[in-house]
Amino acid sequence: MQGQPHQIIVVEDDTEIRSMLVSLLAAQSWTCSGVGNAGDLDRAMAAGMPLAVVLDINLPGEDGLSIARRLAALPSPPAILMLTARSEDIDRIIGLEIGADDYLGKPFNPRELIARLRALMRRMARSGGEEAGEVLHAAGLTIDEGARRVTRAGGEEVSLSGAEFALLIHLARAKGRILSRDYLLDAIHGREAAPFDRAIDVLVSRLRKKIDVPGRDSLIEAVRNAGYVLREPRR
Template sequence: MSTPVDELKTAVIIEDDAEIRHILSEVLESAGFSTVSVGNGIDGVRAVLTYQPLLATVDVNMPGIDGFEAARRIRAAQSDTYIIMLTGLNDEADVVAGLGAGADDYLLKPFRPRELRARVEALLRRTSAPSHAHAGASFPSQRPAVAPAPVAAAEDAHVSLPAAASATATTDDATAADGWMAHRDLLLHAENRLVTLGGEDLDLTRTEFDLLATLLESKRRVRSKADLTLVLRGESYVTSYFVGDADKRAVEAHMTNLRRKLGDSPTNPVYIETVRGVGYRLTSELA
């Protein structure tokens, strides 16, 4: 029996402070989520794996296991829930550590409910369809191991990142027409939120997926850290949004995680190269 899409809009709150749990519940429920609240990291990990939520908020300082370890366990279980880390640690190194553990975003305590609501709304703008890892999702499993026959391009107006047309390669032309974007042996389907590397499925967080999709769509055009921050905030066309150093460090942390999963080296990149002082772009198709 499939799960209705509306039932997938669940949030798990992992927070040991009862008052903050109440505030989080109110904000998230006002955004249309059903919420599940737990008071420690171990129960929080179990709740995420049980309910497969779209969103989880994770406090850093909790009894049992802290938020960093909770995030690592959630990611180790290959859950792609969107994790917002809540921390009272106003140290950039701790924020980066949280992102390195698998968090997608962070908020410093004390936070304003309006700011949390804005982050959640940005997530909902980015999420055009449930990921294939969520219960009830049903997506095609076939991957193009070789260049498929060209097909008519399907309408995909609801996809936030359009498939990129290839400049030269026949394989890229065919995969783009079928909804796939390709770079070397890396394939990504934006609508179905699928990624393969060398023919094998690749498990990415929602943020890692969105970063990779943006770079694939942009090809050799350089995307700055500020630009990628706006993409992750769902504010791609807003030029007045303030992007601070912490936001840029967050993009760096996500990019480090993404490269590790791609088996890519910043010094000898195969897929993503750093343009020093500017940002990131795809490598050349030429070896």
């Protein structure tokens, strides 16, 4: 895996499925490569960090959940789209909790995979820090969209994943308005909400853990039957 870094890396141990996915994504003019396990992924990433990783959960050796946890802990992690069996709801929730940005159940519609990846890739491209962006001040935080940097009032930097940063941006831009779960799911993941879809709830929980101050009320308030709103910290 030498040369230019790829935009997308597919991690799938089934050779036929992996080849199909790489061909499908390459047809969208994305540069991509496919690997079958964690070791090959690490070697592929040595050429440069991809914008996104399509990651199957069931892999030989180190499984997808363990890989997702490692990737999410990187200073500037790629977007992670996990592939799961439709019956494995617990794996989807765990995947989101440890840092995956979205998930897709097998078998899946290729068009849906492309749509999910387009949403993730747009977000990662916007947060690459190459273009000047708006600087927002909300909930005691300074949010530099262009540099994809969040700091507290005292200057302490808060490290966020791509999905967490996107959620914070949407809540900050709302300026105290309540945003519905359906709106956030569409805005961040590029898809309509399905019944009992917990993707946004898990993402809010992840973001709270990073921006909230222990012992104080959460900066993100859940409004029953309405959605979420970013509040100024209470004195």
